[in-house]
Amino acid sequence: MASLHSSAAPASRVPPIRPSTLDPAHAVRDTTIAAGEPWLARITEGQVLRIVDLEGNQAVDTLFFNAHDAQERYSPTHTILAQRALYLGLGTTLMSSEGRPMLTIVADTCGRHDTLGGACSCESNTVRYALGKRFMHSCRDNFMAAIAADPQGQLTKADIGANINFFMNVPVTPEGGLTFADGISGPGKYVEMQAHMDLTVLISNCPQLNNPCNAYNPTPVRCLVWDAR
Amino acid sequence: MSVLLDSTTPLAAAAIPFHSARFSQERVLWEEPMPGGVQWSGVLQRGTTLRVTDLEGRANVAVLLFNKEQLTERYNMPDTLKAQHTAFLTRGHACYSDMGRILCSIPEDTCGWHDTVCGVLDTPTMQSRHGVHRYQEHRNAMHRSGLDGFLVELHKWGLSRRDVHPNLNLFSRVCPDESGALRFVREGRAPAQHVDLRLEMNVLVVLSTAPHPLDPSPDYTPGPVRLTAWRSGTAGADDVVRHSCAENARGFINTERSFL
Numbered sequence: 458m459a460s461l462h463s464s465a466a467p468a469s470r471v472p473p474i475r476p477s478t479l480d481p482a483h484a485v486r487d488t489t490i491a492a493g494e495p496w497l498a499r500i501t502e503g504q505v506l507r508i509v510d511l512e513g514n515q516a517v518d519t520l521f522f523n524a525h526d527a528q529e530r531y532s533p534t535h536t537i538l539a540q541r542a543l544y545l546g547l548g549t550t551l552m553s554s555e556g557r558p559m560l561t562i563v564a565d566t567c568g569r570h571d572t573l574g575g576a577c578s579c580e581s582n583t584v585r586y587a588l589g590k591r592f593m594h595s596c597r598d599n600f601m602a603a604i605a606a607d608p609q610g611q612l613t614k615a616d617i618g619a620n621i622n623f624f625m626n627v628p629v630t631p632e633g634g635l636t637f638a639d640g641i642s643g644p645g646k647y648v649e650m651q652a653h654m655d656l657t658v659l660i661s662n663c664p665q666l667n668n669p670c671n672a673y674n675p676t677p678v679r680c681l682v683w684d685a686r
Numbered sequence: 687m688s689v690l691l692d693s694t695t696p697l698a699a700a701a702i703p704f705h706s707a708r709f710s711q712e713r714v715l716w717e718e719p720m721p722g723g724v725q726w727s728g729v730l731q732r733g734t735t736l737r738v739t740d741l742e743g744r745a746n747v748a749v750l751l752f753n754k755e756q757l758t759e760r761y762n763m764p765d766t767l768k769a770q771h772t773a774f775l776t777r778g779h780a781c782y783s784d785m786g787r788i789l790c791s792i793p794e795d796t797c798g799w800h801d802t803v804c805g806v807l808d809t810p811t812m813q814s815r816h817g818v819h820r821y822q823e824h825r826n827a828m829h830r831s832g833l834d835g836f837l838v839e840l841h842k843w844g845l846s847r848r849d850v851h852p853n854l855n856l857f858s859r860v861c862p863d864e865s866g867a868l869r870f871v872r873e874g875r876a877p878a879q880h881v882d883l884r885l886e887m888n889v890l891v892v893l894s895t896a897p898h899p900l901d902p903s904p905d906y907t908p909g910p911v912r913l914t915a916w917r918s919g920t921a922g923a924d925d926v927v928r929h930s931c932a933e934n935a936r937g938f939i940n941t942e943r944s945f946l
Contacts (some may be wrong), residue, residue, distance in 0.1 A: 527848075541900070585768065
């Protein structure tokens with residue numbers, strides 16, 4: 458699907474890019490999430506999490522929770538209000554439902570990430586594409602499978618809220634139109650964020666096959682974690 | 687044998703009214719004024735419409751919606767926005783649950799823009815802007831944030847802070863520029879603008895009339911509204927929301943199947 462808004466933005470609108478100085482050889486954790494699969498992990502305050510879009514245009518549906526209080530979770534509305542802006546990028550502080558900083562994006566070679574589009578589900582697939590698209594894999598089913606398998610058992614469906622879509626481009630026009638546009642990510646692009654509290658990280662490496670968020674071809678992503686410097 | 691996948695059988699179609707009802711005074715079930723800065727909750731049955739009227743042209747009404755039969759099914763901001771390719775709500779839009787169903791639809795709206803992305807005013811933000819106004823000194827003129835109002839009502843139904851997800855803000859218009867920066871817009875507001883929320887399921891509705899979190903007014907002066915519940919029936923076969931996009935036609939099929 459061609460973007461309605463993919464024409465080149467003015468120079469002043471180009472999202473800021475900043476590469477990282479961290480060396481993957483020094484990462485304490487290095488995991489590749491296969492296409493379409495969930496990943497639930499815990500990181501501690503001060504650690505840095507990098508998500509790498511290995512092959513480009515992959516949507517990485519991500520939720521964060523306070524590791525000690527699952528009812529405190531990533532909140533798109535608190536994050537939007539704190540920066541008075543819709544898109545996530547370098548310098549964005551990801552805020553919790555209690556209004557506290559959870560992580561800050563400290564390096565980013567993609568430039569813009571979405572927090573309005575949410576996760577795909579088999580239920581919303583029936584609305585968005587066709588009633589017959591129910592029996593396909595989806596991020597919400599991944600989230601359910603991951604919380605069901607979590608030995609800590611802290612999370613319930615009520616905790617699964619609106620998420621971040623790293624590497625996804627969902628522009629909103631001044632008139633309020635919203636589109637899933639062609640991605641601005643590419644092979645090897647990454648986003649890196651430092652945690653302000655101990656966190657549970659819940660990712661669905663999106664299996665959606667019906668729209669261009671993954672260029673119709675879900676691919677693996679890599680997650681690296683470094684200890685606090 | 688053929689599969690009736692994307693179609694409605696004659697028996698299922700018989701449950702859909704031919705026409706959507708229009709408002710008239712004889713259809714009103716109850717009416718109640720709601721001051722600014724307070725909260726309300728109640729169950730409204732499928733086929734009832736809640737008309738919210740902005741009496742002075744400056745109200746904000748934060749709204750959460752839950753399926754009354756299964757409270758973990760709730761209004762879902764992202765599913766609502768992406769199904770209808772919109773970042774705001776107005777006439778012709780539906781509010782989707784996380785289960786692919788329509789909790790309520792908006793067949794009529796004289797305001798034109800209802801915010802979906804800014805969430806609800808919390809107490810630290812309110813107090814940093816407007817100071818602390820406790821009950822002891824101010825009685826019913828005390829300040830209460832939208833979040834605290836939500837929590838008061840949610841706990842009455844066995845719900846809690848984990849059930850506060852992105853809400854609607856009726857009557858508030860917030861526009862992004864090309865970089866995504868948001869601006870609170872007052873233009874276009876007028877006394878007596880109203881919006882109809884037609885319940886397509888049996889819904890627990892939770893409301894707060896605290897100020898919008900981006901309202902730049904230095905004073906805590908939330909506007910009053912009027913709540914009017916009227917017997918509309920559900921969306922007719924000719925309904926504006928049903929026909930506004932193919933996604934909504936399918937959303938209504940999902941919804942109606944759960945009431946056959």
